[in-house]
Structure formats: structure tokens, C-alpha cells
Amino acid sequence: MALIENYTGFERVKHVGAMTLAAVLLGGNIVLSKVAADDGMTMRVMVAYRWIFATAFLAPIAIVVEWNKRPKLTWTVIVQAFLSGLLGGSLFSILFYTSVIMTSATFATAIYNLIPAMTFVIAVLLRFENLSFDKVSGKAKVMGTMICVGGAMLLTIYKGIEVHMWPIKIDLLHHDNESTTHKKLVGGTFALGIVLAVTSCICYSLWIVLLAKVSKNYPCHYSSTALMSLMGSIQSVLFALCFDRQVSQWRLGWDRRLFVVLYLGTLGSGIVVILMTWCSQKRGPLFVSVFNPLILLFVALASSLFLNETLYLGSILGGLLIIMGLYVVLWGKGKDMKASKAIILSKGALQKNDLEAPNQDQGNIN
Template sequence: MQKMGYLCNVIQSSKPGILMVVGQMVYAGMNILYKLVSENGVNLRILIAYRMLFATAFMVPLALIFERKTRPKLTWVVMFQAFLCGLLGGTLAQNLYFESFAFTSATFAVAMSNLNPAITFVLATFVGLEKPAVGTLGGMMKIAGTVVGIGGAMLFTLYRGVKIDLWSTQVDLLHHDHHQQHMAPSHRGSSRHVIGALFCLAGSLSYALWLIIQAKMNERYPCLYSGTALICTMSFLQSIVFALCTERDWSQWKLSWDLRLLTAAYSGIVCSGVVVAVIAWCIQARGPVFVSIFNPLSLLIVALVGSLVLEEELHLGSILGAALIVCGLYMVLWGKSREMKMKNQPEPSKSSQESQSQSSEIATASAINNNNYGNNGSIKNISSNSLTTLSVAIDGDSS
């Protein structure tokens, strides 16, 4: 009986970690699917619009069921903030992120998305929501992590190095022919590779701006499901308009039982819906920093799967650059974790405590890479952190 109780405790304590591993596997699968459909000539703008449609259809019922009695009044200010969040964190960030797939590999895009915390820290510092705190160890680690991460991104983009050969599975889901394989190195080393990097960086910049506005929105509208549903709705409407303006071929809008429908439903319902709730629960159980440390796992999975079944080539520069990006991510997380510990100590004044609380929300949210619900006093902090998974879903979601 005692052994059974011990076993149950072990399983219960391991649940957040297991769920986070599964969540990162789900996100890795989403990136692989988007790479496959992008190579098949699918219009990604239309696919993103359908994704947001599925996400909206999933989140709206949750908001109506769980927050029907606790939802605050919806004001025009909140609506405008939701519009900006939908634009920056959904429509713009996702279109930029997945557009980079046409110029680079899925591994490259996922690696670049790990720069989001560093970029958010820089932007938050410029607008006065984050203090560099150069004189403290935590502040110096955040600055150093930002520099290391950006250096890794530059190395990943500009340096190739020798090719790293993994074992071959003889599986190529993208169906490269011999000529394409021969031309791939020069193609990826051309200006298109730099263009793909610029798309990724622009997506990360949009994502970082979204986090800053999201933190402001949570102060006025601290509801996880309702806020997410509102942002998804705004992003869906924007994505539809954008796709209609850029694609007039109605055959591209038809959904059938194929990879396009699977990708839209999977990314909308599973990634922007189910995994959002799972990550939000993990944040409540273990905190945002615990959730953040699992982000590079999707990079490892995508790199392995891409090399084995998508015929993506790994080079020394890619591996070194990705390693530096991940190191920079953990340095920023460590610095923020240390600042949060200092914040939990008794504060000399109420105004100082409120200022640090707002700063912590922004930087901690940026560490959870582009979405649990507790009492009214904790909803605000939980929602501002958990909503960040909408970007990728980008991520990023991304992302």
C-alpha cells in the first residue's frame, strides 16, 4: 500500500514534465506539417486563416462555458488591444514565420523562434517596461544571453561549415530528385537563406510587440479563455481579409480530406487549443520558467525529423548557431528567474513592487514561446504567460 502511494506521488509529480514533452512534440509535428504543405504549393496565407478559424471554433465554447459568470465588461479599449494582439501575435507573426519555410528549413525557423525572449527583453527595455539592471547578476545574465542568442542567429544564418551526415532512412517526404539535392547547398547558401532569416526576425519582432500589448490587455481583461477567443477571432478576420487580398484563385480555398485540412485542424484545435490549456495548467503547477525550459526540445525534434525524413542538411554552422541560441535562451531565463526570486522578497514600497511585477510579466511571458486558471488574484499573471503559446505556435508558434 505504501509502495502504491509512493508510485502515485511519483507519477503525479512527473505529470507536468511529461505533458510539456508531449506539448513540444505536438509543436514539432506542426512545423513538419507546415513544411510539407509549403513544399506542395499550398497557399500558407489561406491555411493560416483556416487555422485561426479552427482555433476560434475551439476557444469560443470554452470561454462561454468556463467564464460566463466571471467575464468582465468588454470595452472598446479591450477590443482595440485584442485587435492589435490578433494582428501582431496571430496574423502578422504567423504569416512571417511560416513564409520563411519557403526560403529556409523547418529547423532554421524553429531555431530562430528561440530568440523571442531576447528580442522581447530588448523591446521592453526600450519602452520602459523592463529595466536592464546592469549592476545585478540577473540583469547581466539577461544582457549576456541576448548577445549570445543574437550572435548564434547570425552564425546560423551566415556560416555553413562542413556538412554533418546522420544515418540515412532513405525516406524523403518532400520527394527531392537528384538534381534538387545537388542544387540544395548553393540554394540554401544564397540570398534566399538571408531572406528567410529576415522573415523569422520580423516574425519574432512582431511576436515581442504582441507580448507587450498582451500584458497591458490582461490588466483590463484578465480572462484566459475569453481573451484567447477574442484574439483568435480578431486574427481569423484579419487573416481572411489578408488571404482574400492576395489570393483570388478560389480553388486554393477548397478543403478536402488531405494534408491541408489535417494541418489546419491540427494546428488550430490541437496546438492553439488543447496544448494551450495543457501549458496553462503546467504554468499553474510549476511556474512559467519550468515551462520555458522545454522550448528547445521542439528544435531538437524538428532537426532530427527534418534530417531523417525531409532530407534537410545539417551543417556545423547550423549546429553551433542553434547551440548558441539555446544557451542565450537559458541565460535569459536564468537571469529572469533570479530577478523573480528577488521580487518575492519584501519590497520597500508598494509602487516599486507594482513596477517590478509589470516588468516580470513581460519578460517571463516572452520566455514561454507565440496560451491556469485560478482565483481572481492569480488569473492575470497566469494568462499573460500562458497566452504566448498562440504565436507559433509559432508558436509559434512562433509559433
């Protein structure tokens, strides 16, 4: 029994660590996207390169690691991969990063933290998550999700006094040059940016729920992720070519643009999607989405260091609320998993007794 408990605890640490790493990498995506926009790179081209490099990174890994493990590729899997590439790849990325330009990085990231609540509702409606208000675990998941979202909102809305955490600051932006991306989106309104941000959250929530389905039908993490990235790259390239046909927009040199798209494609997309797909299969879509508020915390810390943005007391208080909410939700998920394992073990014991009973009766007759 102790061995089972230790194994369960070790698995829990792995899942939490994987999603924390994914949140850090996704926070890097947002910070570096501001750097790319500051250099004049359009969000459409950046998203296209992101998924191109993600496919180039994941495809060889999938071929080598899962050479003899991949099941037959069916039309159902292909359609699900196409939808995954659309909802969690090309469409979400274009909507979200465009909303960052039309509003602000802080505002768009705050709206991004509505994803746990949206995912929770969608997962319950589609019966991917069990919700029982008469159980403590069900109340904990609802309360924890609300605390996470509330902490993210507090982090953005309330400022408070300035907090100087870093003895030095590394400013990566060219404040003397107006980004051409900003110039091209002057006609965009703040209200449209809000609509794009909310729509991107809906797409992302649907994608998180879809991940669990993809993992069951095609249980090869690397191959399914590579297939999704391929679909996302095709979609985003076709969309970008409709607007950005100049060669200069697509040209990459040995500069920050190349570094940004390499990071977005390998670490910020390839590794992140692998981690999220694995955790979604093991712990469910709510477990994955509840870590999204951590991204805002990491963005606040990184922005104060690399983008010359001021860190306020509200950011620290909001971050503490986010962590508190995570613990509440994880506790509720842990209670559900223990209950599920107890049911499985009891069913296994009953089946074993049913199989042993005829043998005992036969022995008594003999």
C-alpha cells in the first residue's frame, strides 16, 4: 500500500512539474512576441514560422521514438488533428497575438486567464469532468478555479506600490522606433481586440478538451503533436500568404527574429504541446487549464526584467492567489483520483473473487 501511495505522489509531482514548465515556456512566448512585433514582424508571419519550426522539431522525434508504436492513421484522427491544429494552433495564435497588439500584452494575458473557467464549463457539459456539488472535491474544483481567475484579475487591475525586485534590468525593446506592426493595426479598435481575445480563449478551451479525445484515439504523444503542428503550419501559412506576400516580411537573418521563431517553434510550441497532451491524458483537461493563470505571473516577472515594465504589489498579491487556487483545485482533483482508483480496485477484487469462486466449488465437488 505504501508503494502505491509513493508512486501516486511521484506521479503527481511529475504532472505538476510538467505543467509548471509549460506555463513558463508559454510566458516566454508572450514576452518574445512583443520583441518580434517591436522589430516589425507581423503576427501572421510569426505564427506561420512558429508552427513550421514546431513541425520540423517534432516530426523527427515522432519518427524515431514511435516508429513501431503508431496505430493506423484513420480519418477520425486526421479530422481531430486538423481541428487541434486550428483551435490550439493557427486560429488561436493569430487571434491572441493580434489582440495583444490591438489592446496590450497585460490586458490580453489577463483575458487569457478566463480559459480555466471556460474549460471547466465545457468539460462538464461534455462530461469530461465529474462535478458533484454534494462532494467536497467538486466544491474545491469550482472554488479553486474561481480563486485562480480572481488572482489573475487582481494581478492586472490592482497596482499598489512599486516593487523593485531586480538590481539590474535588461531592456529588449527599441523604444525609439515605432513598430511597423503597430502602424499596420492603427485602424484596429480596442473593442475588436477584446472580441479577438475572448474568441481566442474559447478556441483554446475547446482545444484543451479535444486533447483528451485525441490522446485516446491516437495514444502516441509525439506523433499526434507533430500531426497537429503540421496542420497548424499549413493553415497559418495559407492565411499569412493572403496578406503578407512581400519577401521582406518572410526573410530571416541572424537576428532576434530568428531567435524568437526558433523559441516559439521548439520550446514554446513543440515541448509545450507534448507536455500538455501528456498531462491531459493522465489528469484530464481541467488539470491542464488550471495552470494557465501561472503564465500571467511569469509574464509579470519577465516583463519587469526584460521589457522595462514596472512590477507592482498587486502582481505579487495576485500571484499568491493564483498559487492558492492551484492548490485548491489540485487537492480536489486528487480526491477524485483517489475515489476513482478505489472504485477500480474494488471492481478488480470482485472480479477476482468471482473467478475464484467456481474453482473453489469444483474443488469441493472433487
